[in-house]
Amino acid sequence: MRAISGLWRWRHNPLCRRTDLAEAWTALAALLLMALAAPLIGRLVGGAAQDALQQSVRAQHKARHVVTATVVRALDPSPPDADPELPGGGEPYSRVVAHWTAQDGTARNGTVTARLKDPRPGDRFRIWTDRQGRTVARPLDTATATTHAVLAGIGAALVAAGLIEGGRRLIVRQMVRGRYARLDKAWERAGPDWGRTGADS
Incomplete structure (x- = not known):
């Protein structure tokens, strides 16, 4: 919600920089990925774990x-x-x-x-x-196998969400560093004349 409100607030503001919009779009993309991709990954991993564990349950009950x-x-x-x-x-x-x-x-x-x-x-x-x-x-029982599969799916979803958030933070950090680098260059150009009478600044 913070990303959406940030995009709405900055859309026509004359003080809005391109990096502000890029940061807000990055946050929105990360939010959508965490809401959609992370649960999908968790479901896929949990389903695969369930199939493998239930097959193991059947094999163990057949052999023991x-x-x-x-x-x-x-x-x-x-x-x-x-x-x-x-x-x-x-x-x-x-x-x-x-x-x-x-x-x-x-x-x-x-x-x-x-x-x-x-x-x-x-x-x-x-x-x-x-x-x-x-x-x-x-032998492993069906209920225990299902519990392990559910935990695997939840763990995969949490790891995916954590990776998405980590990626967002890295992108924003690079944006902030670039912003400060441009600010330092601008200050180097304007700094020597700052406050002098008759200076263009």
Whole structure:
């Protein structure tokens, strides 16, 4: 709005310089780009991220399977390092040696994290495995993928708006420098005679 009001105010003013109009037009162009181009870029980036993430979700859900594991024995009761793939909420978990059957029917044993408060031999719990029966992280869910895509789109729009504003500031800075350079040259011509009686100035 400031750019539009500036253009309207200066359009017929005799004190208006070409650089004033150029600065106002630059501000208006930057405003329009931020209002139109930045959201479009955000939408395109968010859409591309959504497509890629949803494809990853489908691939992970196709390649990973839930199987039931049986506790063989509990390990150290101290919790393991934080695993970002584990759901939060303060649920109890323990490291155990467990036995499970892979999708291909082979028996597997290994150390896994069980969502059990007090694991005992024979307790059953669910884990995610790949086709070979190796334990893997929980697959990405659709809602989380959509959230990541939305955040990517918002981030891209903000970056685009920031780049547009940065470009506007650089252009205005160059205009101001040119304006001061011309003012310095004019002052050099008029300065020596400034205030003298009979001088043309």
